[in-house]
Amino acid sequence: MHIVVCVKHVPDTEAPIRIRADGRGIEEQGLPFVVNYYDEHGVEEALRIKERLGGTVTLVTAGPARAAQALRTGLAMGADTAIHIEDPALDGADHLGVARALAAAIRAQKCDLVICGKLSTDDNAAIVGPALAEYLEFPQATAVTKLELSEDGATAHREVEGAVEVLQVALPAVVTVERSINEPRYPSLPGIMKAKRTPIAVTTLADLGLAPDEAGAASARSEVLGFAPPPQRQAGRVLEGDPAQIVKELVRFLREDAKVL
């Protein structure tokens, strides 16, 4: 069983985000980055399958030089090999471009299963996994909470409104996972040392047989026009005085200002 897991290096969700001076991105200077949480669950799921059925786990990321840290973390958890698609043309690529680049790298791997996180916590799009399945022409199951493999393929459980949907997919397939699917392990110290010794295969779009206008910024069909911070929360209002008066004022407020009554 050869499993490929796509990982993304994203800003720590607990870190304060500052918008870049040009308004079209976020300031990365001093910002701590981590492996996208959903992808950590993806790595864990792949490692569990490997522990049950044998095989290898390959990590793939598309991103700048710093994204190698996400691969190192996954290797330290126990993945076997890692591929880093690093190409300046990917700056400004949209989700479809990234999916096309990942698909090209994965196609060369001859894998049985591709696992992605359900979404990445930086832009919450949940596009790359499904788009990847389309480019690879693999069946897909998204937001999976339980995955079982058999000779016939994979059985994937998805939590849908009020029920659990059970899908049977043929392999190779793309599966995107929810965080509830498992509890990711911590990298061990020997794992960290092994990750340090494992070479990461760095590849460009050209190496993958893609022209810059096929996957890079030049091919993007969507463009980020701007980032804005969420609106500041208004200060609360405290009503004071005689209880009868307060109730009257509260009802008026809820009806006329808040318009909830």
Place this chain on the structure above:
Amino acid sequence: MDFELSEEHRLVQSTVREWAASRLRPLAAEMDRTASYPPELIRELGDLGLMGVFIPEEYGGGGMDTISYCVALEEIARAEASLAAVLSVNNSLDCYPIFAFGDERQKRTYLPELAGGRKIGCYCLTEPTAGSDAGSLRATARDAGPEWVLNGTKIFVTNGVEADVLIIYARTDPGLHGHGISAFIAEKGDPGLSVGKVEHKLGIRASSTCEIVLEDCRLPQHRLLGERGKGFRIALAALDGGRIGIAAQALGIARASMEDAIAYAKERHQFGRPIAAFQANQWKIADMATRIQAARLLTYRAAWVRDQGRRHTSEAAMAKLYASETAMWSATQAVQMYGGYGYVQDYPVERHFRDAKITEIYEGTSEVQRLVIARQLLDAS
């Protein structure tokens, strides 16, 4: 010169930080109150490689360096200080001497178990009349043919209650100032070995501290660790590394004090504004941060010198001295900033204050560290 942690050190830091935040910190107050810890935590630390950080992988250890050890201990102690003591003793005072001075059989027998968190180690040096003057210890080991027969009383033994593997220092030959002392490996259940009085402590309450009583304790010949009569050298070499660990533990307590104080200063309002707006508190925070950074640099440098394979007696003593005094000082400032709330158990700084004190005492008091540092300088000139 590069002051940044390497990629793998940062990975150790983030891993241990996450583990400690989710598994340890929520239990800290309860562990302090009940003076106990869930034993499965040791197994988890073993699985991560943290019970034998610098023991090579072939002996079941983490295969990393002393900097990693410091980074990990600071993160553990930031969450809860007692477990840092348990871990530090196991790493520096048990795994290390067995690895550095043990024969192949001893290494194969004990290291995988100790480094894997399946067994816990302790270090028995101090006696009722031999504290800072450890070289004057009185426990004896008599060569009785196929066995050694040990007699004496060891006190203030960290991990003593749970310990499966005990390194015991006893006198095999007459001598002054540490001469004639040998090191032995005892195991829980060895005849004549028992746990005596269990201490009730001011801080690091979740780790056990007790008396170990040796009454005609019989150990096979192959339990002698290192050369006969050279045991005190082993004890001191273990302490050189151990002190770097205690410095890292102290750093964790100091950082906990500072981080908690900062959070509280921003939240607590008096005179119509957060108390962080008062310069009296800003100066406390600035001084804590400065001292912590200085302590961390001393600690990392001591670890680095050790990793170069060089003698680090003085560097370790300086790091331990400065970091422990920084922990006590920072915890004192934090309690002061919390005021009345700092004196009660509803907030963690009261615990940091109690936990900090031991770092100025064990593995050599601050006075002993100064003695060690001064002796190096005076002997050199």
